[in-house]
Structure formats: C-alpha cells, structure tokens
Amino acid sequence: MKISILTDNNPGGNTGAEHGLSYFIEHEGTKILFDTGQSDLFLQNASIIGINLEERDLIILSHGHFDHGNGLPHLPGGKLICHPGCFVKRYRTIDHTFIGLKNSRDEIAQKFDLTTSKAPLRVNDTILFLGEIPRITDFESQQTSFSFEDGSPDFMADDSAVALQTEKGLFVITGCGHAGVVNTLEHARNVTGEQKIFGIMGGFHLKKRDQQTIETIHYLKENRVEHIIPSHCTALPALVAFAESCQIQTVKTGDNLSF
Numbered sequence: 001m002k003i004s005i006l007t008d009n010n011p012g013g014n015t016g017a018e019h020g021l022s023y024f025i026e027h028e029g030t031k032i033l034f035d036t037g038q039s040d041l042f043l044q045n046a047s048i049i050g051i052n053l054e055e056r057d058l059i060i061l062s063h064g065h066f067d068h069g070n071g072l073p074h075l076p077g078g079k080l081i082c083h084p085g086c087f088v089k090r091y092r093t094i095d096h097t098f099i100g101l102k103n104s105r106d107e108i109a110q111k112f113d114l115t116t117s118k119a120p121l122r123v124n125d126t127i128l129f130l131g132e133i134p135r136i137t138d139f140e141s142q143q144t145s146f147s148f149e150d151g152s153p154d155f156m157a158d159d160s161a162v163a164l165q166t167e168k169g170l171f172v173i174t175g176c177g178h179a180g181v182v183n184t185l186e187h188a189r190n191v192t193g194e195q196k197i198f199g200i201m202g203g204f205h206l207k208k209r210d211q212q213t214i215e216t217i218h219y220l221k222e223n224r225v226e227h228i229i230p231s232h233c234t235a236l237p238a239l240v241a242f243a244e245s246c247q248i249q250t251v252k253t254g255d256n257l258s259f
Contacts, residue, residue: 001164001171002026003201005255006045007037007071008231012254015045020067021175021203021232024051027164028126033059034162035175036071043074049254059112060129061086062175062202063159069101077111081129084116085158093147120191126165130172132157133179133187139215140180161202163188168226169196171259176203176233180212182219199227199259206230206238213238217245227259 005012007022020037024046033056036042046053058079061069064086072080087105091098101108108114115121121129135141135155146154156178164171172188174181181204189195200220206213220228228248230239242248251257 001166001259003257004049004051005251005253006042008251008253010252012252015048015254016041017253022071030124030127031056034173035062035068038067038070040071040074042071045253060162062161063156063178064088064101066099066101068175073103080112081115081121083118083132083158083160089149090154091147093145128163128192130161130163130187133160133184135179135183136186137180137182139212140183163192165192165194166198169198170194171199174202177205181216197223197225200225201229203232204230204234207235209237209241213241217242221246
C-alpha cells in the first residue's frame with residue numbers, strides 16, 4: 001500500500017499547498033485518486049513527484065465540499081464514485097458563503113462515469129467505499145457550522161471514506177471526517193467484518209482539545225491503532241492533544257507513505 005499526498009494544507013520542499021486534500025492511493029494493483037482539492041494544484045504536485053494520474057483506475061470523492069471536489073473539472077473524465085448527497089448546495093452558516101461543489105450533478109455526470117451510492121460499495125476484494133456513515137456515538141457530529149440553502153443545518157450526510165483491507169487489519173482514509181473518526185471506523189468494522197484497525201489517515205475535523213478529541217484519542221489507543229495520521233482539517237490544539245497521548249505522523253504535499 002502506497003499513499004501519495006497530492007494536496008494538503010502543508011507544503012513540501014518543492015510542492016505547493018492549499019486548504020484541501022487529494023491523495024493518490026495504490027493498493028493491491030488498484031490506483032485511486034481520492035479527492036482533488038480545490039484547484040488544479042493536485043495535478044501540478046503529481047507531476048512534480050512523478051505520479052501519472054492517467055494510470056488511475058477510478059476517482060473517489062469523500063464529500064461535496066469545494067476543497068475536496070473543485071479540482072474535478074481539471075480532469076478529462078473517468079470513473080467516479082461518491083455519495084449522492086455530494087451535489088447539494090451548502091453554505092457556511094456564519095456568513096452564508098457557498099462551500100459546495102461548483103459543478104452540478106448533471107455537469108459531473110456528463111463528463112464522468114458517475115456512480116453514487118449511500119450503501120457501502122466494493123471497489124474490489126480489498127477496497128471498499130464506505131457510503132453513508134451512521135452517526136452512533138454521542139460525542140461526534142453533534143453540532144455543525146454548515147447549512148443548506150433553506151438555512152436548515154447540514155450535518156454532511158454525504159461524508160464518507162475508503163477502507164483498505166490488509167493482512168494487518170483495516171486502513172481507513174478520510175477526507176474530512178465530518179461523520180467522526182470513531183463513527184467512521186466502527187462503520188468500516190461493521191461492513192467489512194474486520195475488527196483490527198491498522199491505520200487511520202486524513203482529515204479528522206477536530207478543532208479543539210475537547211470531549212470529541214479526547215474520546216477519539218482514547219478509542220484509537222484502546223484499539224491499538226498502529227498508524228494515526230491526522231491532516232488537512234485537524235487543527236493545532238487537537239494535534240497537540242494527539243501528540244501528547246500517542247504516536248502520530250503528520251504529512252505535507254509531496255510525501256509518499258508506504259505501509
């Protein structure tokens with residue numbers, strides 16, 4: 001398994017950064033472009049580090065926020081998997097700034113071979129798109145700073161992730177983790193039947209040293225997760241809490257991680 005960081009908030013030595021996320025995942029012969037950031041930066045960085053995105057087998061979009069999917073128009077097409085809720089109009093509640101995708105479902109479907117699914121969807125024997133993640137914990141996804149066009153709260157029901165099955169257990173990759181890291185991992189366990197968690201990587205959407213952060217750390221330690229790699233939307237106070245409690249790894253654009 002190899003994961004290359006094409007877009008993240010932190011720049012590498014010769015690769016640029018933006019507020020966004022894009023990973024290139026290679027696992028058991030399958031190559032996946034996971035999210036595309038908010039611009040064509042993922043293409044530029046891929047070229048710099050020698051990743052040929054034309055070799056991808058498919059694209060997976062974690063959820064319908066601009067910083068994860070607005071890079072899509074810079075691609076010529078291809079197979080794309082996401083939750084059907086990715087294309088709703090959504091806003092920041094505080095100032096009504098539009099934060100959804102700039103392209104509609106119809107526009108995306110005209111260019112891409114689009115598959116949408118709320119249910120978990122198998123890519124192959126070892127890769128699973130998790131679909132809609134149930135919110136089962138009492139400390140995650142309890143509040144939201146996002147709204148739909150009519151002003152009602154948007155809890156990002158389309159937020160999903162990818163589960164890679166390995167000999168050492170599940171390795172789960174999130175885009176932003178709006179559903180909650182624990183909810184996401186428990187869902188991955190339930191749908192795969194695999195209880196061992198080898199790693200968790202991506203945006204954790206944790207901003208403070210609060211109950212959600214502490215409960216998440218406790219869960220990961222209790223389950224002896226070997227690789228904990230928070231990035232993108234994981235804020236400094238939460239990162240400090242993680243670093244004080246367990247061994248973590250941070251990433252920057254251009255990094256290539258092998259497991």
